[in-house]
Amino acid sequence: xxxxxxxxxxxxxxxxxxxxxxxxxxxxxxxxxxxxxxxxxxxxxxxxxxxxxxxxxxxxxxxxxxxxxxxxxxxxxxxxxxxxxxxxxxxxxxxxxxxxxxxxxxxxxxxxxxxxxxxxxxxxxxxxxxxx
Amino acid sequence: xxxxxxxxxxxxxxxxxxxxxxxxxxxxxxxxxxxxxxxxxxxxxxxxxxxxxxxxxxxxxxxxxxxxxxxxxxxxxxxxxxxxxxxxxxxxxxxxxxxxxxxxxxxxxxxxxxxxxxxxxxxxxxxxxxxx
DNA sequence: CTGTATCCCGGTTGATACTG
DNA sequence: CAGTATCAACCGGGATACAG
Numbered sequence: 632x633x634x635x636x637x638x639x640x641x642x643x644x645x646x647x648x649x650x651x652x653x654x655x656x657x658x659x660x661x662x663x664x665x666x667x668x669x670x671x672x673x674x675x676x677x678x679x680x681x682x683x684x685x686x687x688x689x690x691x692x693x694x695x696x697x698x699x700x701x702x703x704x705x706x707x708x709x710x711x712x713x714x715x716x717x718x719x720x721x722x723x724x725x726x727x728x729x730x731x732x733x734x735x736x737x738x739x740x741x742x743x744x745x746x747x748x749x750x751x752x753x754x755x756x757x758x759x760x761x762x763x
Numbered sequence: 764x765x766x767x768x769x770x771x772x773x774x775x776x777x778x779x780x781x782x783x784x785x786x787x788x789x790x791x792x793x794x795x796x797x798x799x800x801x802x803x804x805x806x807x808x809x810x811x812x813x814x815x816x817x818x819x820x821x822x823x824x825x826x827x828x829x830x831x832x833x834x835x836x837x838x839x840x841x842x843x844x845x846x847x848x849x850x851x852x853x854x855x856x857x858x859x860x861x862x863x864x865x866x867x868x869x870x871x872x873x874x875x876x877x878x879x880x881x882x883x884x885x886x887x888x889x890x891x892x893x894x895x
Numbered sequence: 896c897t898g899t900a901t902c903c904c905g906g907t908t909g910a911t912a913c914t915g
Numbered sequence: 916c917a918g919t920a921t922c923a924a925c926c927g928g929g930a931t932a933c934a935g
Contacts, residue, residue, distance in 0.1 A: 652873045652874050652877035653798065653869070653870045653873045653874070654799075655873070655877065655880070656869065656872070656873035656876075656877065656880070657792070657793060657798060657869070657873075658793075658795075660789070660793065660869070661789060661790075661792065661793020661794065662793065662927085663927085663928080666785070666789060678896085678897095679896075679897055679898085680896065680897080690928070690929050690930075691897085691898075692898090692899085692900095692928075692929075692930090693927085693928060693929080695897080695898060695899080696927095696928090702887065703883065703884050703887040703888075704880050704883055704884060705879060705880060705882070705883025705884075705886075705887075711897090714896095715896090716896040716897080717896055717897055717898090717935080718896070718897085719896080719897060719898090726876060726879060726880075726883075729872070729876070730872060730876075732868070732872075733865070733868040733869045733871075733872045734869070736864070736865040736868040736869070737785070737788065737789070737792070737865045737866070737868070737869065738785045739865070740788070740861070740862060740864075740865040741784045741785045741787070741788035741789075742784050742785070744788075744858060744861070744862075745784040745787065745788065747837060747858055748787070748788070748836050748837060748858075750837070751835065751836055751837025751858075752835050752836060752837075754837075755834065755835040755837075756835075794907090795907095795908085810916085810917090811916075811917055811918090812916065812917080822908075822909050822910075823909095823917085823918075824908080824909070824910085824918090824919085824920095825907090825908065825909075827917080827918060827919085828907095828908090843917090846916095847915095847916090848916040848917080849915080849916055849917060849918090850916070850917085851916080851917060851918090
């Protein structure tokens with residue numbers, strides 16, 4: 632059922648199904664905060680202010696937007712406790728947890744290779760300066 | 764050396780090192796075309812026009828920009844054959860190939876779960892309409 | 896504490912035209 | 916064929932103020 636791994640192409644056209652699927656997921660995990668939030672929720676539920684403090688540099692607006700997006704995608708649940716002051720907890724769904732593995736794969740790759748990437752960038756930039 | 768997997772946090776602060784690393788990589792693979800290009804190059808070198816046709820909806824400008832970025836990061840090599848008309852081939856480096864595994868992890872997850880995501884979105888949107 | 900509503904800036908993208 | 920230049924449009928995202 633799954634279009635098998637290697638051939639992303641068939642003739643000259645992309646597989647529309649897998650491409651759109653990947654594209655959609657990528658635009659979510661590619662945004663500035665989603666992955667961070669998912670990783671923070673990986674080890675248990677957290678409330679809004681905890682997330683905000685943990686990330687530190689996120690605006691209230693963007694955190695709300697991010698959480699709404701994740702909730703809409705079925706990756707997190709939102710639980711309101713109507714006390715005073717109100718309390719809202721966010722928790723990864725099973726689907727959300729299942730995303731952690733693949734994301735960690737990227738994260739580990741990034742950690743293992745960022746030095747090489749930065750070296751490549753410096754080398755590239757140096758070559759550019761020579762040209763100029 | 765690698766900050767071990769589960770605790771993304773320590774006290775209340777994020778690990779700066781792994782976060783920046785992941786963030787940098789994510790902003791690359793999170794952009795609209797990089798992953799697509801990497802996957803297309805996974806099974807062998809391709810020339811500029813092949814990539815352009817394969818993707819179809821990418822502008823010439825963005826494909827050039829994407830390829831430059833990947834080249835700068837050391838993920839692809841650019842080989843110019845100064846013929847008339849000129850010919851330029853792009854190929855994944857070893858580093859580029861090593862990224863394919865993790866990316867495929869995300870891709871497989873996306874493929875396996877996009878139906879559930881879309882269902883969750885529809886359910887969420889339906890709930891919103893009720894509120895209105 | 897949590898969330899919404901505005902305003903606004905800057906980067907990213909696409910369209911188009913031009914060059915080697 | 917491959918790439919650059921320019922311009923305009925769009926959209927993410929921050930700051931701020933306000934509300935429940």
